[in-house]
Amino acid sequence: MITDPIAQGIQGGWQVHGGQALQEQTLSFDVIIVGSGAGGGVSAEALVKAGRKVALVEMGPLKSSNDFNMDEAQAYGDLYQDNALRQSSDGAISILQGRAVGGSTLVNWTSSFRTPPQTLAHWQRLGVDLGDMAPWFAKMEARLNIQPWTVPPNANNAALARGCQALGLHHGTIARNVFGCWNLGYCGMGCPTNAKQSMLVTTIKEALAGGLTLFHSCPVEQLLVEKGQVRGLKAGRLTLLADKVVLCAGAIGTPALLLRSGLEDDAGRTGAGTCLHPVVMSFAQFDDKVEPYLGAPQSVYSDHFQWLEPEQGFKMEALPLHPMITSALLRRRGPDLKALLSQLPYTNGLIALVRDGFSAALPGGRVSLDADGQPQLDYPLNDALFDLFATALKTMMRVQIAAGARRLMPLHLDAEPWTADEALAKLDNLPMVAQRLAISSAHVMGGCAMGTSPESGVCDTQGRHYGVKGLLVNDGSLFPTSIGANPQLSIYALAARNLNLWLEKGYV
Ligand SMILES: Cc1cc2nc3c(=O)[nH]c(=O)nc-3n(C[C@H](O)[C@H](O)[C@H](O)COP(=O)(O)OP(=O)(O)OC[C@H]3O[C@@H](n4cnc5c(N)ncnc54)[C@H](O)[C@@H]3O)c2cc1C
Ligand code: SF4
Incomplete structure (x- = not known):
């Protein structure tokens, strides 16, 4: 109790x-x-x-x-x-x-x-x-009680560590603000054990x-x-x-x-x-179970590409995937959605968080009020951002391939689970445009x-x-x-x- x-x-x-x-x-x-x-x-x-x-x-x-x-x-x-x-x-x-x-x-x-x-x-x-x-x-x-997480990462985070290791990219362990964590993986729904x-x-x-x-x-x-x-x-x-x-x-x-x-x-x-660390996402399917809904949501990160340039960069982390939010992110219906969700236990999710606000090219957005006095956020998306998104997606897919993924799917309306052999070439042909590329922020x-x-x-x-x-x-x-x-x-x-x-x- x-x-x-x-x-x-x-x-x-x-x-x-x-x-x-x-x-x-x-x-x-x-x-x-x-x-x-x-x-x-x-x-x-x-x-x-x-x-x-x-x-x-x-x-x-x-x-x-x-x-x-x-x-x-x-x-x-x-x-x-x-x-x-x-x-x-x-x-x-x-x-x-x-x-x-x-x-x-x-x-x-x-x-x-x-x-x-x-x-x-x-x-x-x-x-x-x-x-x-x-x-x-x-x-x-x-x-x-912020301390490095000493429990082994869940398979979703382990894939990030394994891929980075294979490619010689920086990666590290994330510290967490928990006390007596049960490693459930439901932090996003309110911690039921008061560990968070x-x-x-x-x-x-x-x-x-x-x-x-x-x-x-x-x-x-x-x-x-x-x-x-x-x-x-x-x-x-x-x-x-x-x-x-x-x-x-x-x-x-x-x-x-x-x-x-x-x-x-x-x-x-x-x-x-207003800055967002705008995020692009890449899903990958593995032969072994990943169960991206179980275990501490984020315990591994890579800053390899964060500070190569002073004006911009991105951090890579794992994305916890529960069925409802995954469905919303996929933006598919009917048999397509069913096929993708049936693979959820084998799916790894990675995110790249773009560092915005450090240069005139990535200035962020603006909060204003709508006619009812409620907030709205205009966040213009420009070529500099889309170029960075494309680089980040390619990097995450390389990491996932190096970690052993058999299929890869960047979150984009025109993508589908591609084989590891074809994925990077197919990514080059995706239109990097608003609405089709999934972008999010927390x-x-x-x-x-x-x-x-x-x-x-x-x-x-x-x-x-x-x-x-x-x-x-x-x-x-x-x-x-x-x-x-x-x-x-x-x-x-x-x-x-x-x-x-x-x-x-x-x-x-
Ligand atoms: C799903 C999710 C995952 C995240 N994961 C991480 C993570 O792992 N690590 C990390 O560092 N950060 C994470 N973040 C971000 C982090 O939690 C936030 O950056 C941080 O909590 C922001 O603090 P804040 O005080 O600025 O605002 P908030 O924590 O958002 O608090 C603002 C509060 O003000 C209330 N409010 C707004 N307007 C009014 C009003 N008019 N009247 C009364 N109340 C109002 C809101 O309801 C809200 O409760 C995550 C965020 C989300 C949503
Ligand atoms: S919800 Fe998060 S903090 Fe709470 S027990 Fe589960 S993993 Fe630990």
Whole structure:
């Protein structure tokens, strides 16, 4: 029997309120945090520990281990933005983001990397000098039990290691934020054993025990600002007042909330420079079972092609494949889909994550609002990106062939499982165009970038909004570029560093 620490805490009297049940009311706090993911969780714990009266407001529901039953349909509906169907505005890129207490950390795959030194050096050249981040990485690694995964990789990840080894490519073991992991492979559906050290079962749990007030199922519509000073926010029937508001609604939600509140900056940077680590995917069928739905989703990576050029590169990782999401990725119907899915137990999935935002050729996208005030993301796809996608697909297919694959299929509407002999030549003939090539992302970053002036950033290098007093940002939207590695640890560490500065200097 697994104890649900959240259900237990609520029974014990934690301050937890569901938005649907709330009456019209106005409440006052020292600090309000919007969004409960990587940035929101770290912020909540630090502020409560410092003795502040804190409200945490989350648009998604509160779900915990009693609710997590490894059911894809239920998880995508309960825990993801737009039921896991979020897309860029032209439909070319599918975007996975969390929408529940714990944010994307509730459903992420636990891969944990420090921000690469090359990325921090690039930011320094842009004027965004964060100082020595090593103590903040170490602090969050200790807090979330981030350690190299010492269990042998599942067959899906082992194929990546084997292929890289055969080709002489760099590959390494991924660290994970888990404690007592059962190696189930269902991290994306909410961890049923509480092994994943998501924000829900770590920082938010501690903050609730320390007096945090949590409002879930409560989308924040607007910030309240008077004469350049933040005063609180409106969320449905709720008016919350505070002179300090910390935005942690993620790299789409945070700029969208600023825009919805009429807080566009003069330089037009709010929502600009949104990076995605856009991903292309290659499937391969093996003679032996791979069972890509079982075991730690990601435990092997290759950075061989990440830093060969300063302006661009890509990281290779494995892609966990469960039946429902695999069907959506394949975009096939009837007998075609049935034939491909019948091979799922023998299928390996690899992804290449492109490092965007480091050059004018790969500038990222822009968040704006649609007619209903809801966020939309324009992410133009250009030749530079498609060239990189083609190189990345060829590289992944070579790795899969070297690992022993008998058939290969890049995720593209015009591809089918090709034999290893013909696959690379066939790839050269695929049209690298939007809509036909499958592109996705689970790493949304930027949109409220740090900069050294209001002309170069929405926030300063400590996360303070340039235009509004008392308004602070503390999530992935602060990044001036993509990270070049899975971003969660970068967000945890940056959020912890910022909170420390804010408390020291009396900003919160
Ligand atoms: C399926 C998946 C797998 C991933 N795997 C990894 C991985 O293995 N390793 C890794 O490093 N990263 C991974 N990531 C990415 C990582 O989890 C995110 O980069 C990180 O959680 C982002 O933190 P954040 O605080 O910026 O936003 P989030 O964690 O997304 O939190 C933002 C929160 O704000 C809420 N919100 C938005 N708007 C509003 C509003 N108006 N009112 C109230 N609340 C609002 C959202 O519902 C959400 O809960 C993955 C992500 C996904 C979706
Ligand atoms: S693999 Fe580990 S962390 Fe992921 S869902 Fe299973 S038990 Fe939880």
